Amino acid sequence: MNKHKMVNNNANSNLYDINNIEYFKKQYQEKYFKRKRLVKFRLFLLILLVLLVIYLISPLSKINSITIVGNQRFTKDEILNKISLHEKSFTFIHPQFLIKMQLKNSDYYSSINVTKSWLGDVKITIKEYRLLFYDIDQQKQYTFYDEKGNKFILKGNILKKYQGNYPQLVSKINDELKEKLINTLGELDESVVSLMSEIIYTPKQYDKEFFKIIMNGSKQIYLYSSLNYLVKVGSNYHNFAANTQYQCSKIEFIDNSNKAIVTKC
Numbered sequence: 001m002n003k004h005k006m007v008n009n010n011a012n013s014n015l016y017d018i019n020n021i022e023y024f025k026k027q028y029q030e031k032y033f034k035r036k037r038l039v040k041f042r043l044f045l046l047i048l049l050v051l052l053v054i055y056l057i058s059p060l061s062k063i064n065s066i067t068i069v070g071n072q073r074f075t076k077d078e079i080l081n082k083i084s085l086h087e088k089s090f091t092f093i094h095p096q097f098l099i100k101m102q103l104k105n106s107d108y109y110s111s112i113n114v115t116k117s118w119l120g121d122v123k124i125t126i127k128e129y130r131l132l133f134y135d136i137d138q139q140k141q142y143t144f145y146d147e148k149g150n151k152f153i154l155k156g157n158i159l160k161k162y163q164g165n166y167p168q169l170v171s172k173i174n175d176e177l178k179e180k181l182i183n184t185l186g187e188l189d190e191s192v193v194s195l196m197s198e199i200i201y202t203p204k205q206y207d208k209e210f211f212k213i214i215m216n217g218s219k220q221i222y223l224y225s226s227l228n229y230l231v232k233v234g235s236n237y238h239n240f241a242a243n244t245q246y247q248c249s250k251i252e253f254i255d256n257s258n259k260a261i262v263t264k265c
């Protein structure tokens with residue numbers, strides 16, 4: 001009986017030793033694979049870091065060239081300074097969508113398109129809001145207004161470029177009326193606005209938003225209209241000017257007839 005018990009004890013002891021060996025073997029394997037995975041991960045990070053360093057010092061990480069198309073009033077440097085974009089800047093901190101968003105925030109452009117190649121070539125195509133008119137203050141500063149109401153004080157060669165192509169607001173008017181004038185002229189075709197020479201505020205007792213506009217062209221034409229009707233009469237201006245038989249004509253929109261009349265000056 002004792003002998004049988006000893007045999008069982010030895011068997012149980014051997015079984016315990018085998019289980020113990022398997023357990024430690026399994027633990028060792030798990031630690032081995034963990035260390036192996038850690039080594040591989042560290043190697044991967046090292047390779048990634050080396051590649052990142054190589055990329056950062058290579059020309060591919062920089063903006064190689066910047067081309068701007070459609071700018072007229074703003075120079076390339078003025079546009080780039082506003083959005084902090086320059087050649088040799090890191091290209092990854094200036095993604096395409098961010099450049100476009102920054103340009104939109106400036107509120108000077110009616111349309112914006114940005115393309116960017118993997119070689120770091122950036123092309124920005126913009127369309128500026130068109131200028132409508134200008135006025136001159138007591139300090140002889142020429143302030144131009146665009147269709148969004150932005151103001152630009154132009155000087156030197158750029159002033160000479162624009163001065164003869166846009167009408168001058170001769171009269172002094174308040175900001176509210178000036179905003180209405182901007183909105184109205186913004187609805188007119190550019191070909192009509194470009195023919196305007198002078199805009200003169202001539203309020204009537206029955207209409208405090210009445211203007212006289214002197215037009216350029218082969219004939220001398222004066223356009224009289226309230227702001228409420230200026231878009232309607234201005235949209236048909238080319239027909240009126242072409243059909244008038246007078247060398248000096250007055251075109252005036254009549255409130256209650258929905259028609260313009262053309263008379264001799």
